Amino acid sequence: MKPLIETRGLTKVYPDGTVALRDVSLRVHPGEVHGLLGENGAGKTTLTKILSGLLPPTSGEIRWRGEPVRFRSPREALRRGIGMVHQHFALVGPFTGLENIALGAEGGGALGPLRASTVRGRLERIMDESGLRAPLDVPVETLPVGVQQRVEILKMLYRDVELLILDEPTAVLTPQEAEELFETLRGLKAQGRTVIFITHKLKEVMEITDRITVLRGGRVVASLETREATPEKLSTLMVGREVVSEARRPRKATEPGEPVLTVRDLCVRGESGLRAVDGLSFEVRAGEVFAVAGVQGNGQTELVQALTGLRPFQGDVQVLGRSLKGLLPGEIGALGVAHIPEDRRKMGLILPFTVAENSVLGLQRFPRFRGALGRLRWRRIYGHARTLIEAFSIQAPGVRAPAAALSGGNQQKLVVGRELSKSPRLVIAAHPTRGLDVAATQYIRDLLARLRDEDVAVLLVSADLDEVFQLADRIGVMYEGRFTGIAPADALDRETVGLLMGGLPLEEALRARARARGSGEGSP
Amino acid sequence: MSARLGGLRVLLEVGVALLLGLALGAVLMALWGYDPWKAYQALFQGALGDRFGIANTLSRATPLILTGLTFAVGVRAGLFNIGAQGQMILGALVAVLIGGLLDLPPGLHLPVTVLGAMLAGALWSLPAAFLKLTRGVHEVISTIMLNWIAYWFTGYVVIAYLSQGRRSLQVDPTARFPLIMAGSDLSYALLLSVLLAGLVYWALWHHVAGYELRAAGLNPEAARYGGVRPNRSLVWAFLLGGLAAGGAGAVEVLGRLPFAITNDLSNLGTLGFDGIAVALVGRNHPLGILLSAVFFGALAAGRTMMGYRAGVPFDMIQIVQGVIILAIAAPEMWRIARLRPRRARTPAAAGPAGTGTEGTEGGEGGERERERRQA
Amino acid sequence: MRSWRVLTLGVLTLAGLLGVWGLDAGQTAVGQAQGAICLYFDQTGPGDLSFNDMALLGAQRASEAFGLELRTATAAGEASYLPDLQTFARSGECLVIIGVGFLLFDALPEAARQFPDQKFAFIDGPSFDLPNLLGVLFREQEAGAPVGVVAALVALANGDSLIGAVAGAEIPPVWRYEAGYRFGAHWAVDWYNRHVGEGASIEVRVPYTGRFDDPALGKTTAEALIREGARNLLGIAGGTHLGMFDAVEEAARAEGREIGPPFAYGADAAQEYVKPGFILASGRKRVDVGAFEAVRRALSGEFGGDILLGLKEEGTGFSTVQDVKTFIDLAVQAGYPLDGTPAEVLHKVIQARISVPAYVWVALDEFQSALKAGEITLPEADTPEQIAEVRERYP
Incomplete structure (x- = not known):
């Protein structure tokens, strides 16, 4: 069978040198639900972003119905029939479902106003065909998350997508809502549409998909029929069997x-x-x-x-x-209690602050650094920062340099050093x-x-x-x-x-x- | 971020912008048939030509320093507080009330009046803080409305209760700022402005509350993580700004003619809004604001001379000065616009349940890298 | 924060250099001009086709007549009044510093006190008993009253019972205009009831905009008055009432008229040419005469005290066709875009005057003769109490 979409040797290198995808070849056949499985950092999201036109690949090619394509924007991908539903929906809260679906849709023309009755008529048809129903006249922000997701999917169907990419669609859903989503996906499949389903949940992937591609470290490690897979096998593929690089x-x-x-x-x-x-x-x-x-x-x-x-x-x-x-x-x-937060840039550090200022974030009210009347004891703060730089071998242009000027590793050392200085x-x-x-x-x-x-x-x-x-x-x-x-x-x-x-x-x-x-x- | 640009860099940036602005203004004047050289000569002579010119410049800078501080403290805390106008007006009203109606001994009358005006300004900043914290009302909206309330309320009080001809009653001589230099209107109000600028500088960079305020302004999430209560910092920023703006009202009423508020409040002008430009040019730094206010004061002081000596009509003077100010404020305006928290480019990237981070980690790193190289 | 120290130093050095340069420029300038006429406007400035422009006109005439240099400056704001006046006085270049506008009420006497050897004149304000300050005051009642007579009679002829005015700020010169206007209107009602009809009455509505430089505000204020049924409107708000002219013209054109009603009435200058056909007449306040007189007195020995210009001194009055002609010429000179050729404009102004019943002019004549003869005394309005009383008596 000819694949609907296919990638050959897709590689993505980010500007900072991170290699997110290496030589990824993926084949998705028409009418299947294709599971994309992998751990964090495996490259799932990067891959789907390339497929939906959000990111350009560094090298390699995408073939749509066997013909090489290049998407410069999501809009171009959408025009070909590829639509993506993100984890966080792109809906305008106060707008109704109908308005959200009509928003930005083609067909109204540049001058002719989009007529609500036309949109509604087409939508009713789509809802009948797909069995996917959502209220059209209520502000979407008043709807439960699962229903909002349906509006998102309807939005894509309204744009006639043949390939629907769902990024971790069950992450925000209750189990019941997830079950309903699976029903919907089966319905879409019955209509002959194709779905790429991204997840890390073995149970889901076993339940809903026809084929599974497993990514690890930016590479495709396996592509197999779901009926040949077992959770154990998938889990092994996902986490890998590599020799542990360092001993415990x-x-x-x-x-x-x-x-x-x-x-x-x-x-x-x-x-x-x-x-x-x-x-x-x-x-x-x-x-x-x-x-x-x-x-x-x-x-x-x-x-x-x-x-x-x-x-x-x-x-x-x-x-x-x-x-x-x-x-x-x-x-x-x-x-x-010391806290090394998961995102040093967003939480651990205030990037425009100097190294010295960052070296006391959270410690600023400790008597060590705060004098009479709440005065900051700068001499000690600078001393403290120098001690941290020394003790944790932080490469920094100086204690007055902004934290933004440090490399990622040195930023993290600064965070860790500061937290540990709390004893x-x-x-x-x-x-x-x-x-x-x-x-x-x-x-x-x-x-x-x-x-x-x-x-x-x-x-x-x-x-x-x-x-x-x-x-x-x-x-x-x-x-x-x-x-x-x-x-x-x-x-x-x-x-x-x-x-x-x-x-x-x-x-x-x-x-x-x-x-x-x-x-x-x-x-x- | 801006405070950490090297001094020479700032100087260079301001210098280039100033030259560009002057050049553009010169072209405009030349196009309409006025002699730019003569005009600028008159401007500089009026502003800095002799000790009276300098006194005039400093005197005009005095209230601008204060309203500039109001906006700058707000920006440092992540606010776009444009309430200085209303707070300044109420400060002026209270200054007239205490200074004109209360009989206090000479040594006491002035400080009490100034303090009262400053407190009035601070008080009038609180509704905006309250609305933001409890109802999430953006400070731009609330302060604009509070400005109008202050404007009409003060106009009403002045006309209905305090009017003497075209202005309110004058404040007693005991409540007026003494002159620094006879034959000018430069008063010791300047001292108040400079002291407050120093105080704000100290508070922002040498006091723990200022540290926390700046942290909250740059990155509320990290600030919260660092034990800062962003709400509290926000209230501090409003209060500190209100004190300064109220002081500006006092300075204007107690420092120069007509020692009162005119019926249409025209002698208070738009000092509050002018402070925004002063702060932008001063890179939202108290010391920068001192310099920037002097610059604005010089423009104001030299304005009349451009007409008087070079025959440039008033409208053209305003256009030329507007061009100069725009040129100087533009770089900082640009920076503030970029400092606003950017939305992640894709919804998935912002996700807490984030396979989304795997892609953006690298992507944002690259972006930051670029920014760093630019800086 | 070392960087800031560098910056501060840099800027101070720069300021110092510029200061030295400026000083040189100042010294060379002093030698050139001796005894100029220095005209200082409050922030409304020239361009109002009225009060300020007329002061400028008078000063220009004096400049030509006496061969003196003319310098003008416009205040940047209230805060610059005193420093500006101080600068002018200190320069020693001014024969007389003429402050134009009542807003200089506090700054002018203060400057005069500080510079007793400098002559100052105050257009629209008193002398404060200072020997070196000349107060140039007008009996605005005598400009407002004849307009009130005409406006009321035209209104009655058209079946209206309301006339109005768009006023500036609450200051004595405007009050005096208002007082005259109200008096004239009520005098006209009596005259009308005696000679034309019976039982007629007029109400006068005078909203204060608080501003002299806001045409947009003047327009909306006038539109409100027109909606309320006031179709004869006097402008006593300087630049602000230019917007009133637009409102009146638009209202008339909306009814398909090339000539009012509704009619507007100008103030100070003969403003008919601004909207020929829609401005019927103007109350004249000869600021030009005042400015000229101030220069003349500065040259002669007799300076100080107040001069009060009224109907008798030709300082105030009702615009004549000759006045209109003069101002059309001036407008042409100033490059003001006229609505047609000068002849066409004048023709249209006259057409408008002919369009109202002839008895209006008979009544106006009667009123002005009586006023000149001292048979009519116009109410005073120098204080809030006085204007309040006038408003009560002539509603």
């Missing part, structure tokens, strides 16, 4: 001490109002690294925000016996090495290991399994706001964690692993 950090001899962080029945609502963290309980003890693994977007961000005072929560959280309920970030910091009892590190080069990564992981040895409690949130296995004493895997399993790191391997990340409960995952291991050993 030597564990401390002594046992972990008393609990520093105790979390009971924590519930946190996310940006969308849905429960992003749904009843978590765990503790982190002095001298222990507790790693929260999981595909990003399963509540880790909200968990960290709740623990650091950036987001309200329900449940009980205590640090060294003190409840964090209602405390502000500064007050939690003063309790001896914390608990360090919450979210994706501490994301986007860093090998040396900086190494440096920061060593640092976290050293902290653990110094009896500090470390909560590591990471999507990087290498990192998790190198550092963790215990691992909790988060999936949709809950732990699918908590276990000592020694009791788990990468494949099991992969299954847990895909939503399988611990028992099942362990059983599946045992089965796989058995068959794997038996086959040769």
Whole structure:
């Protein structure tokens, strides 16, 4: 069968040198639901952005119905019949569904006003054909997320797309809404339309797709029929079997001490109002690294925000016996909690501020740096910044240089150094090495290991399994706001964690692993 | 960001912009048949030609420093606070009330009047802060409306209760700023402005609240992470700005003729709005504002002389000066526009549940890289 | 913050250099001109085709007549009044500094006090008993009253019972205009009831815009008056009432007329040429006479005190066709775009005067003779209390 869309040798290098895609060849046949599976950073989003005209490829080609094409904008891709529904919808809240769908649609002509009755007539037909229904005369902001998504899909259908790309469409949906979405997709398939479905959830990919392409590290590692796939196989493909590049950090001899962080029945609502963290309980003890693994977007961000005072929560959280309920970030910091945030540019640093100013962000009210009447003790602040530069070998043009002038690794070292200068009892590190080069990564992981040895409690949130296995004493895997399993790191391997990340409960995952291991050993 | 541009760079930028503006103004004047050389000579002579010219320049700069501070503090906190006009007007009203109606001993009358005016300005900034914090009303909208309320309220009070001919009653001599130089109207109000500029500088760069205010202005998310309460910083910015703007009203009423408010408030002019331009040219830095206000003061002081000596009609003078000011304010305006938090280019990139970050991480890094190289 | 120190130093140096340069320029300038006529406008400035332009006209005439240089400047704002006046006085180049506009009320006497050897004149304001300050005042009542007579009679002839005026700020010269206008209107009603009809009455509505330089505001104010039924409108708001002329013309044209009603009435200058056919007449306040007189007195020994210009001194009055002709000529000289050739404009102005009942002019004659003969006393309006009383008596 001739593919509807095909890429050959697609490579994408970002201006800063990051290689997001390497030689990706993808074939999507007409009338299929094609799953695009992969971990964070695997290149799924980059690939779909290229397909939908948002990004140009560095090299390689795209063929649409066998004919090479080049899209300079999403509009061009749309004209060919390729439409993308983003995770965050491109809807105008106060407009009705009808208005949103008509907005920017072609057919009205430059001069002739688009007539509502014409749009409505066509839409009714489309809704009848596809079985996809949405209220057209209500402001979309008043609709539930799932219905808004339907409006988005209708918008694409109205534009006659043949290929619909859905980026993590279930991330914002309730299970019921997700089920309805699957119904819709089946309906579209029956109409002969083609869908690319991006996800990291094994269950979904097994349920809805016909074929699956697995990406890892910017490469296609497999492309297979769904009926030939099993969750174990997919998970293995997703996380890879590469030899762990670095050995696990030597564990401390002594046992972990008393609990520093105790979390009971924590519930946190996310940006969308849905429960992003749904009843978590765990503790982190002095001298222990507790790693929260999981595909990003399963509540880790909200968990960290709740623990650091950036987001309200329900449940009980205590640090060294003190409840964090209602405390502000500064007050939690003063309790001896350091926070290495997941985004150093957006949160960890104020880029236009100098290195010195950044070196006391969060410490500005500590008596060390604040004199009488709230005066800043600049001499000490500069001294502090110089100490950090020295101690953490930060490459900086000077303490008066803006943080923006530092490279990513040095920015992160500045953040880490600053947080550790609080002499914390608990360090919450979210994706501490994301986007860093090998040396900086190494440096920061060593640092976290050293902290653990110094009896500090470390909560590591990471999507990087290498990192998790190198550092963790215990691992909790988060999936949709809950732990699918908590276990000592020694009791788990990468494949099991992969299954847990895909939503399988611990028992099942362990059983599946045992089965796989058995068959794997038996086959040769 | 702007504070950290090198001094020489700023000087160069301002110098080039000034020359461009002057050149453009000269071309305009030449086109309409006026002698630009003579006109600029008259301008400089009127503004800086002798000690009286300099006194005039400084005197005109005095209130501009204060309203400039109002806007600058707002920008530093991430606000576009254009409420200086209304706060200045109310400050002037309170200055007339205390200065004209209250009988206080000579040494006390002036400071009490000034303080009262400043507090009135600060008080009038609070509704905007309140509306922003509780209802999310953008400060541009609320301050514009508050400006009008202040304008008509003051006009009403002046005409209905304080009117003496075409102006309100005058403030007592005990409440007036003494002159620094006889034969000019340069008064010790200048001292107040300079002191307040110094205070604002100290507050922003040497006080923890100022540190937090700037942090909140540049990156509210990071500020919150760093233990800052952005709401509190915001209120500080409004209050500090209001104090300065109220002071501007006091300076205008207690510092020069008619020592009152005219029925149509015309002697208060548009000092509040002029402060925006002063702050922009001064790169929203208190010290820069001192210089910038002197520059604006010089333009105002030299304006009359352009007509008197070079025969340039008033409208042409305004056009030429407008061109010069625009040229100088343009670079900073551009920077502020770019500082506004940019929306992520694609919805997915902003996602908290973000496979979206995988692509944009590299993309934004590249963009920043470019910015850095430009800077 | 070292960078700022560098910057400060740089700018101060620059300022110093410019200062030295400016000083040189100033010194060379002093030698050139001795005894100029220095005309200083408040921020409304010339271009109003009325008050300010007439002051300029008078000063120009004096400049030609006495061979003196004429210097003009317009204030940038209220704050610059005193420093500007100080600068002029200090330059020693001015025979007399003529302040044009009542807004200089505080600054002029202050400057006169500070520079007792410099002669100042105050158009529209008093002398404050200063020997070196000449107050040039007008009996605006005598300009407003005849217009009130004509406006009221034209209104009654057209079946209206409301006339109006668009006023500037609440200051004595405008009050006096208003007072005269109200008095004249009520005098006309009596005359009408005696000679033409019976039981007629007129109401006079005078909204104050607070401004002399806002034509847009003048236009909207006039439009409101016209909607209320006032179809004879006097402008006593300087530049502001230029907008009133537009409003009246538009209203007349909307009714398909090339000549009013509705009619506008100008002030100070003979403004008929601005909208020929739609401006019936003007109250004359000869600011030019005042400015000329100020220069003349500065040259002769007799300076100081107040001069009061009224009907008798030809300082105030009702515009004649000859006046209109004079101002048409002036407008042509100034390059003001006329609505047709000068002859056409004049013809249309006369057409308008002919279009109203002849008895209007009979009544006007009667009124002006009586006024000159002292048989009629116009009400005073120098204080808020006085104008309030006038408004009550002549509603």
